[in-house]
Amino acid sequence: MxxxxxxxxxxxxxxxxxxxxxxxxxxxxxxxxxxxxxxxxxxxxxxxxxxxxxxxxxxxxxxxxxxxxxxxxxxxxxxxxxxxxxxxxxxxxxxxxxxxxxxxxxxxxxxxxxxxxxxxxxxxxxxxxxxxxxxxxxxxxxxxxxxxxxxxxxxxxxxxxxxxxxxxxxxxxxxxxxxxxxxxxxxxxxxxxxxxxxxxxxxxxxxxxxxxxxxxxxxxxxxxxxxxxxxxxxxxxxxxxxxxxGAPLPEPAARLKELNLFVEETVKAMGPRAVGYLRQFWSRFRSSGTIDRGTARELMHASDTTAVQALLASAGPFCTESALHL
Ligand SMILES: Cc1cc2nc3c(=O)[nH]c(=O)nc-3n(C[C@H](O)[C@H](O)[C@H](O)COP(=O)(O)O)c2cc1C
CATH class of the missing domain: 3.20.20.70 (Aldolase class I)
Known part of the structure; x- marks a missing residue:
C-alpha cells in the first residue's frame, strides 16, 4: 500500500x-x-x-x-x-x-x-x-x-x-x-x-x-x-x-486553541456573516469534545461575532470520555 x-x-x-x-x-x-x-x-x-x-x-x-x-x-x-x-x-x-x-x-x-x-x-x-x-x-x-x-x-x-x-x-x-x-x-x-x-x-x-x-x-x-x-x-x-x-487525538487545550484560531480567521474573513456560517460547527465541536454542551448552546444563540469570541474566551478546555475514543 x-x-x-x-x-x-x-x-x-x-x-x-x-x-x-x-x-x-x-x-x-x-x-x-x-x-x-x-x-x-x-x-x-x-x-x-x-x-x-x-x-x-x-x-x-x-x-x-x-x-x-x-x-x-x-x-x-x-x-x-x-x-x-x-x-x-x-x-x-x-x-x-x-x-x-x-x-x-x-x-x-x-x-x-x-x-x-x-x-x-x-x-x-x-x-x-x-x-x-x-x-x-x-x-x-x-x-x-x-x-x-x-x-x-x-x-x-x-x-x-x-x-x-x-x-x-x-x-x-x-x-x-x-x-x-x-x-x-x-x-x-x-x-x-x-x-x-x-x-x-x-x-x-x-x-x-x-x-x-x-x-x-x-x-x-x-x-x-x-x-x-x-x-x-x-x-x-x-x-x-x-x-x-496515526497521531493521537490532540489534547483538549490544543483542540480549543485550534477552534479559537479558526473562529478568529473566520471573523476576519467574513465579518458579521461569520456568526451564521459558524453555527453549523458548534455541535460538531461539541461532539469532538472541544467545547461543552452549554457553551455550544450559547454559541448557537450568539447574535454577533463579539459574543461568539467572548463565549469562546471564557470556555475552558473540555474533554468528554467519548472524545478520547474518537
Ligand atoms: C454540507 C455538504 C456540502 C457538500 N458540498 C459539496 C460540493 O460543493 N461539491 C462536491 O463535490 N461535493 C460536496 N459534498 C459532498 C462531499 O464532498 C463528499 O463527497 C460527501 O459528503 C461524502 O463524503 P463523507 O461521507 O466523508 O461526508 C458536500 C457534502 C456535504 C455534507
Whole structure:
C-alpha cells in the first residue's frame, strides 16, 4: 500500500500526500481550508462555484474565487451544464489561482440537478463529455471530475461515464460511491471505487465515509490514488494528522486553541456573516469534545461575532470520555 505521505501526480500537478479535503458547499471557505491544512490536509478544494455566476460576474460568486498565497495546492470546483460557460469559468478559476479545476458531476441537490448540472450529468453523458473536453481545452492545469456511483442503485452510470471522461482528457476521477437518489444516506459502497481504481487508466480518488486511518488505508490498498475527507472533518480538523501520521487525538487545550484560531480567521474573513456560517460547527465541536454542551448552546444563540469570541474566551478546555475514543 502506498503511504498517505507518499507523492503522486494528477496530470502535471505533483502532490506530496494522498489525503485531501473534499469540496463542501457552505463549508470549505478560506479559513476552513487553512484550519485543515494546519493538521495535514494536502489538496484542498473551494466550495462548488456556479459557472454562470462566474461568467456573468456575479459579485458574491466571484468572492468564492479568492484564495490566499499560502493556499496551494488548491482545486477549484465548478458546476454547470453549458460547455462554453464552463470553459470560461475554468479560465477565471485559473486566473484566480487554481492549481486544478474539478467539474462537479455529483451534486444531487434539486436546485442544481434541475438545471442539468451536478449529478444530472450522469444521465446526460454526451453533454458531460462535451463539458469535460471544453474545460480541458480551455485551461493549462489538470481537470478532474467528481462523480457519484449513478443516479439510482445498480445503474452503473458513474463507472461508464468515468471511462469516457478519461478518454476526453480528464486527469483524475473522484468517486463518491453513493447514488444521487441516496443523497447522503446509507453507506458509501467502496467496492465500486476500488473496482474503478483498478480498471481506469487514471488516478481515482475516494470520497465517502472516510472517518479514520483504517478506512483510508484500505482504500489505498484497494488501488485508490488518494482519499478525501468530508463530513468527518467538521469539528475535527485534526482528523488529517490522525489519518496521515496515526497521531493521537490532540489534547483538549490544543483542540480549543485550534477552534479559537479558526473562529478568529473566520471573523476576519467574513465579518458579521461569520456568526451564521459558524453555527453549523458548534455541535460538531461539541461532539469532538472541544467545547461543552452549554457553551455550544450559547454559541448557537450568539447574535454577533463579539459574543461568539467572548463565549469562546471564557470556555475552558473540555474533554468528554467519548472524545478520547474518537
Ligand atoms: C454540507 C455538504 C456540502 C457538500 N458540498 C459539496 C460540493 O460543493 N461539491 C462536491 O463535490 N461535493 C460536496 N459534498 C459532498 C462531499 O464532498 C463528499 O463527497 C460527501 O459528503 C461524502 O463524503 P463523507 O461521507 O466523508 O461526508 C458536500 C457534502 C456535504 C455534507
Amino acid at each position: 502506498p503511504a498517505f505521505d507518499s507523492a503522486f501526480a494528477i496530470g502535471s500537478l505533483q502532490l506530496d500526500r494522498r489525503l485531501m479535503m473534499a469540496p463542501m458547499a457552505g463549508v470549505t471557505t478560506t479559513p476552513f481550508r487553512q484550519s485543515v491544512r494546519r493538521w495535514g490536509a494536502g489538496l484542498v478544494f473551494t466550495e462548488m462555484v456556479s459557472s454562470h455566476g462566474i461568467a456573468y460576474g456575479n459579485r458574491r460568486t466571484l468572492e468564492y474565487l479568492a484564495c490566499g498565497a499560502e493556499e496551494h495546492p488548491i482545486g477549484y470546483q465548478i458546476f454547470g451544464a453549458d460547455a462554453a460557460i464552463m470553459a470560461r469559468a475554468a479560465e477565471a478559476c485559473v486566473a484566480a489561482g487554481a492549481d486544478l479545476v474539478d467539474i462537479n458531476m455529483a451534486c444531487p441537490v434539486r436546485k442544481v440537478v434541475k438545471t442539468g448540472a451536478g449529478a444530472a450529468l450522469l444521465g446526460a453523458p454526451d453533454t458531460a463529455v462535451a463539458i469535460a473536453r471544453a474545460v480541458v481545452a480551455a485551461v493549462p492545469v489538470p481537470v478532474t471530475v467528481k462523480l457519484r456511483a449513478g443516479l439510482r442503485q445498480g445503474d452503473g452510470l458513474g463507472r461508464l461515464l468515468a471511462r469516457r471522461l478519461v478518454d476526453a482528457g480528464i486527469a483524475a476521477v473522484c468517486m463518491h460511491p453513493r447514488t444521487a437518489a441516496q443523497l447522503y444516506r446509507g453507506v458509501a459502497d467502496h467496492s465500486l471505487t476500488c473496482a474503478l481504481a483498478t480498471s481506469l487508466p487514471a488516478p481515482v480518488i475516494a470520497s465517502g465515509d472516510i472517518v479514520g486511518r483504517d478506512v483510508g488505508a484500505s482504500l489505498l490498498d484497494g488501488g485508490c490514488a488518494a482519499v478525501m475527507v468530508a463530513r468527518a472533518a467538521l469539528g475535527r480538523p485534526w482528523i488529517f494528522s490522525q489519518i496521515l501520521l
